[in-house]
Amino acid sequence: MNRIEGPDKVTGRARYAAEYPAGPADSIAYAYPVQSVIARGRIESIDAAAALAMPGVLAVLSSDDPPALSPDAEPELALFQTRQVAYCGQAVAAVVAESLETARAAAREVRITYRPEPHDVQLRTDHPGLYTPEKVNPAFPSVTEHGDLPGGLAGAAVSIDVTYATPTEHNNPMEPHAAMAVWTGHGNGDGDGDGDGDGDGLTIYDSTQGASFDRDAIAATLGLSSDRVRVISRHVGGGFGSKGTTRPHAILAAVAARAVGRPVKVALTRQQMFPMTGYRTPTIQRLRLGADSGGRLTAIAHDVAEQTSTLVEFAEQTATPTRVMYGAPAMRTSHRVVRLDVPTPAWMRAPGECPGMFALESAMDELAIAAGMDPVELRVINEPRTEPVSGLPFSSRNLVACLREGARRFGWDRRDPSPGIRSDGRWLTGTGVAASTYPARRMPSQAEATKQDGGFVVRIAAADIGTGARTALTAIAAEALDAPADRVRVEVGDSSLPRAMVAGGSMGTASWGSAVVKACEDLLKNGSEGAADTTEDVRGDQGFARHAFGAQFAEVRVDIETGEVRVPRLLGVFAAGRIIDPTLARSQLIGGMTMGLGMALMEETVIDTATGDFLNHDLAQYHVAACADVQDIDAVWLDEEDQHLNPMGAKGIGEIGIVGTAAAIGNAVYHATGRRIRDLPITPAKLLS
Numbered sequence: 064m065n066r067i068e069g070p071d072k073v074t075g076r077a078r079y080a081a082e083y084p085a086g087p088a089d090s091i092a093y094a095y096p097v098q099s100v101i102a103r104g105r106i107e108s109i110d111a112a113a114a115l116a117m118p119g120v121l122a123v124l125s126s127d128d129p130p131a132l133s134p135d136a137e138p139e140l141a142l143f144q145t146r147q148v149a150y151c152g153q154a155v156a157a158v159v160a161e162s163l164e165t166a167r168a169a170a171r172e173v174r175i176t177y178r179p180e181p182h183d184v185q186l187r188t189d190h191p192g193l194y195t196p197e198k199v200n201p202a203f204p205s206v207t208e209h210g211d212l213p214g215g216l217a218g219a220a221v222s223i224d225v226t227y228a229t230p231t232e233h234n235n236p237m238e239p240h241a242a243m244a245v246w247t248g249h250g251n252g253d254g255d256g257d258g259d260g261d262g263d264g265l266t267i268y269d270s271t272q273g274a275s276f277d278r279d280a281i282a283a284t285l286g287l288s289s290d291r292v293r294v295i296s297r298h299v300g301g302g303f304g305s306k307g308t309t310r311p312h313a314i315l316a317a318v319a320a321r322a323v324g325r326p327v328k329v330a331l332t333r334q335q336m337f338p339m340t341g342y343r344t345p346t347i348q349r350l351r352l353g354a355d356s357g358g359r360l361t362a363i364a365h366d367v368a369e370q371t372s373t374l375v376e377f378a379e380q381t382a383t384p385t386r387v388m389y390g391a392p393a394m395r396t397s398h399r400v401v402r403l404d405v406p407t408p409a410w411m412r413a414p415g416e417c418p419g420m421f422a423l424e425s426a427m428d429e430l431a432i433a434a435g436m437d438p439v440e441l442r443v444i445n446e447p448r449t450e451p452v453s454g455l456p457f458s459s460r461n462l463v464a465c466l467r468e469g470a471r472r473f474g475w476d477r478r479d480p481s482p483g484i485r486s487d488g489r490w491l492t493g494t495g496v497a498a499s500t501y502p503a504r505r506m507p508s509q510a511e512a513t514k515q516d517g518g519f520v521v522r523i524a525a526a527d528i529g530t531g532a533r534t535a536l537t538a539i540a541a542e543a544l545d546a547p548a549d550r551v552r553v554e555v556g557d558s559s560l561p562r563a564m565v566a567g568g569s570m571g572t573a574s575w576g577s578a579v580v581k582a583c584e585d586l587l588k589n590g591s592e593g594a595a596d597t598t599e600d601v602r603g604d605q606g607f608a609r610h611a612f613g614a615q616f617a618e619v620r621v622d623i624e625t626g627e628v629r630v631p632r633l634l635g636v637f638a639a640g641r642i643i644d645p646t647l648a649r650s651q652l653i654g655g656m657t658m659g660l661g662m663a664l665m666e667e668t669v670i671d672t673a674t675g676d677f678l679n680h681d682l683a684q685y686h687v688a689a690c691a692d693v694q695d696i697d698a699v700w701l702d703e704e705d706q707h708l709n710p711m712g713a714k715g716i717g718e719i720g721i722v723g724t725a726a727a728i729g730n731a732v733y734h735a736t737g738r739r740i741r742d743l744p745i746t747p748a749k750l751l752s
């Protein structure tokens with residue numbers, strides 16, 4: 064299907080969060096945050112007089128008069144509740160004004176004096192603050208161990224012991240985070256019981272990956288019950304995880320609107336997004352692999368160091384894919400985190416799997432070379448019969464088929480493994496392979512289906528963040544109803560719709576689709592209305608290890624004089640259950656691979672250790688892969704039937720495309736040059752040094 068909202072988007076009719084009107088245009092006020100310029104310390108004083116004296120300024124919000132928030136508010140959202148500064152760029156005040164321009168100008172006139180304290184913003188493996196968290200996201204054990212690891216390593220015929228590093232990376236969705244808050248009724252809704260309209264509610268137009276969870280988080284932060292908050296989020300210009308948790312801009316819009324008694328918009332700038340909307344934690348990963356003379360793994364150790372903030376423990380599950388990928392009699396996976404004076408890391412496309420598989424799949428390439436084996440064959444012979452750590456049977460696993468099909472399509476059998484011997488003028492050329500994996504889970508969701516106007520309406524608080532979710536759900540509903548798709552209308556992006564899972568963890572289609580199918584079946588049974596809640600169905604999802612798998616092949620060219628790396632060819636072959644819509648799926652997979660290309664060669668947020676500020680906080684300096692970087696890129700998939708997933712038989716596809724790409728490219732760079740770059744991104748400077 065073509066995207067249902069495509070015409071609305073290309074004609075500008077589709078409204079994004081910052082674009083909603085709120086009655087007469089002059090009723091809207093604008094809030095602009097003031098950000099901390101120190102990474103740690105205390106605010107001594109805030110002088111708002113100059114800002115307040117500017118024409119058009121309505122209010123200055125700060126810890127001088129903290130907005131009423133729940134005492135249990137999550138620290139990243141507890142705006143202006145403390146004088147303590149936790150990181151550079153933290154919102155410490157805000158100006159509300161008649162126009163965005165006035166708010167921005169006045170924000171520069173707010174005088175804040177700080178008492179700075181020494182800060183520490185650098186992850187390192189000898190940091191004394193590293194500790195083992197109770198669990199890693201969302202609830203995995205931090206450490207797993209089985210078998211005799213020292214014996215497995217010492218007795219190995221071939222082994223490697225290498226350390227990889229991945230940098231801080233930032234999501235850069237095209238639509239910056241934005242929200243407009245509108246308090247309904249005449250009161251201020253502060254819930255203080257003083258009778259000034261405490262029964263009134265808040266409508267917030269937010270750029271979010273899930274209206275239901277966002278509504279709950281905003282309500283909880285404000286100390287309101289969820290039924291007094293409504294989140295509307297019909298169209299979202301990308302998220303990649305950065306909109307998968309409620310961000311401070313939404314809370315700022317709400318408290319600013321309450322303060323001035325008018326609707327308030329907050330639209331973050333690209334620069335403001337860097338400290339305020341989360342990022343991928345940097346990682347340092349030690350990989351030790353041992354194998355017998357035939358290449359069979361005898362030991363795997365994957366030990367990760369990563370960071371979190373002083374405010375919230377966010378412990379990324381970096382080593383978890385190693386618990387899934389290859390069998391070995393001895394295995395250890397571990398995570399340690401350190402609390403630094405930095406913003407809290409958050410979700411970025413394939414959190415955990417993406418950096419973790421860069422390390423594991425690079426290490427497998429290094430082991431193959433050490434063992435004198437083909438890297439495809441090394442992976443094939445280490446294919447486990449059951450999921451290595453859990454021992455569970457796989458619901459389906461077609462990694463080997465993906466590797467074989469990819470090798471066939473890519474022309475892998477013509478490859479000479481010797482590194483650094485192929486050249487084309489001043490370009491060295493090479494090829495590399497890596498595996499991909501991502502969990503295939505689902506979460507409880509609700510949906511309703513009704514007969515209406517000779518067709519059907521399906522309602523679910525799903526989120527279409529540019530993936531085509533609305534379109535995929537229409538196809539799923541049409542099939543369940545045995546009706547043509549143009550007779551089915553799917554409503555998403557509003558917390559007043561039946562509660563649904565966030566667009567995250569590659570769980571959208573599986574979670575929402577399960578509820579939609581069930582609601583449609585209920586309608587067919589009952590006549591004109593159907594409703595569904597999949598809580599019980601999801602509770603029954605046990606007894607199998609459910610993951611999508613894939614294989615990625617890369618060809619690179621490296622300029623021997625400048626160190627420039629080009630990627631003329633990228634091929635991904637995936638096995639992800641039943642593909643609901645080939646056009647949308649290809650877009651997701653290619654999008655993920657493109658982001659993986661950026662991770663391999665460009666993406667890196669540099670932190671200034673002197674100030675604790677992110678230095679390259681804009682698209683001029685934080686480079687993502689653009690059209691000119693992408694040449695021949697293709698994603699295909701194998702038909703995969705899996706009876707143990709959901710009514711559609713579908714696995715998620717939003718994230719697996721980015722998993723493994725960076726390793727495939729790094730492995731190809733080694734093949735081209737004989738240089739192994741173990742810290743991303745693979746820049747010309749590193750290749751030339």
Ligand code: MOS
Nearest residue numbers: 304411412567568
């Ligand atoms: Mo995605 S990082 O699961 O929102």
